Amino acid sequence: AQTVTQSQPEMSVQEAETVTLSCTYDTSESDYYLFWYKQPPSRQMILVIRQEAYKQQNATENRFSVNFQKAAKSFSLKISDSQLGDAAMYFCAYRTQGGSEKLVFGKGTKLTVNP
């Protein structure tokens, strides 16, 4: 079974600075997808970024980018120019390609942005 590990329960960053959230995963599959979801205090889950495992190029979405290291099974999220609105729980997630396509989530990292 696939597992997703987020080793940082909490992180903090100063406004306008850059922060990196870590995620590792375990799988025996070669084709899969990885995601970062954001859950602000409203608890609405928001899809931040997606990475297809077969793509070597790291995904980027505006201020959000990932460092995908397939061999190391590592998938970190970098948030640049942090904003107060970035404060939230961030969940790393894994999905198989095809089949049930269900998401497996990590335990989350709580990000605090200090003004």
Place this chain on the structure above:
Amino acid sequence: GAVVSQHPSWVICKSGTSVKIECRSLDFQATTMFWYRQFPKQSLMLMATSNEGSKATYEQGVEKDKFLINHASLTLSTLTVTSAHPEDSSFYICSARVDRGKWDNEQFFGPGTRLTVL
């Protein structure tokens, strides 16, 4: 686009009663919806996968007779917690899989329903 709603957002019920939670995809059709449960300060745990027009697929350890799922249309799935007890108190979140656009085949989440069983 890809908006998912849930109703109600918060429900309080007495032990032994049943509660129905609705999940709707507002601007797209969703053949597949998912139901998750989230305990305080914990991650989301998948309860079941709901496919339109067929029986839901439950995850191991989830009681089918307690958590009834109906996906009667391409825009609506319901979760009914039957004979609710205090240990069923939790945050229930649904998601719907989109079938178009930039995030094709990915899940978009509803805002969640907080269930409190007295």
